[in-house]
Amino acid sequence: MKLLVAEDQSMLRDALCQLLLMEEDVDQVYQAGNGQEAIELLQAQTIDVAILDVEMPGKTGLDVLEWIRANKDMKVIIVTTFKRTGYFKRALAAHVDAYVLKDRSASELMQTIHAVLAGQREYSPELVEEAAFASNPLSQREQDVLSLAAKGLSNQDISEKLFLSNGTIRNYMTSIFNKLSASNRTDAVRIARENSWL
Template sequence: MKLLVAEDQSMLRDALCQLLMLEDDVEEVHAASDGQEAITLLEKEKVDVAILDIEMPVKTGPDVLEWIRANQRETKVVIVTTFKRKGYFKRALAAQVDAYVLKERSISDLMATIHTVLAGQKEYSPELVEGVAFDNNPLSQREQEVLAMVAQGSTNQEIAESLFLSNGTVRNYMTAILTKLDAGNRTDAVRIAKEKDWLG
């Protein structure tokens, strides 16, 4: 089989490529240091399975996955990540990712995943599935709207005018948001909500 490893950390990428080449059924391993390089390689080479890091410069793992799907490539896609973020996982699921697994696994585990997707099956790390299933958003629709405007850099006054609220009401919403997210300040609240994909 022919593989592609797209990973921006050079030591990790080189080690992964070398270990995969030791496997009996691996003929070739292409390496890419970012998502755009991965796409350029995929335009030229026929690859059975692309192993993509989630966060890379220029283009991310999900960007490459969406490009593969848009161009009707038969390449199977395994996304590996250290991030248990729901937003990334949901985006990958929407693009029909074949496997979405956490990085802390052995080469034999990764090879098992590769064989699973080549057999036409899917594999998702249980921790990620549980996160999507049980991590419910505590913010009301209105609180999400207020926090989304905070994320865009709006002041309380601008939020009040845009949503036809009083300044005091916006302050009350912000207090509730900080309490629900256990956040120290507005910036912290935005970060937490983005990580958990709670901004609607």
């Protein structure tokens, strides 16, 4: 079988590729250091399974997954260190074949590869549990405020749009920052989007 490993940390990528090449049914392992390289390789080569890291420069593993679903018929495994519910839900929406954490051995990864080639799906139990129980800590009004802030509106603009005082909007923003452990508006918007709360 032919595999693609897309991972921006070169030492980790090299080690994983060496381990995979030691498996008797692996014929070739292509390497990509970022999402754009992965897409270029996928356009040029016939690959059975793409193993993608989530966070890479330029295009992420999730961007590559979505590109594959629109252009190719192949299996995709996301391997990540991040237990972020938003990432997991986005991968599920794109029909990822497996979504597993990086703390597994090469032999466990080979089992996952064989499982997806046999038509099975595999998701790390921790992620499934987190996705099932992750509830939005923001009230409806806080979501309204944050979604307007995400569009670049100032507190004054938001207060006029929602017919609330400037002080009330400030209080909502403080509450949002506290609930999301965010340091500023941009951070709060990013966290809320990653968790599909916005």
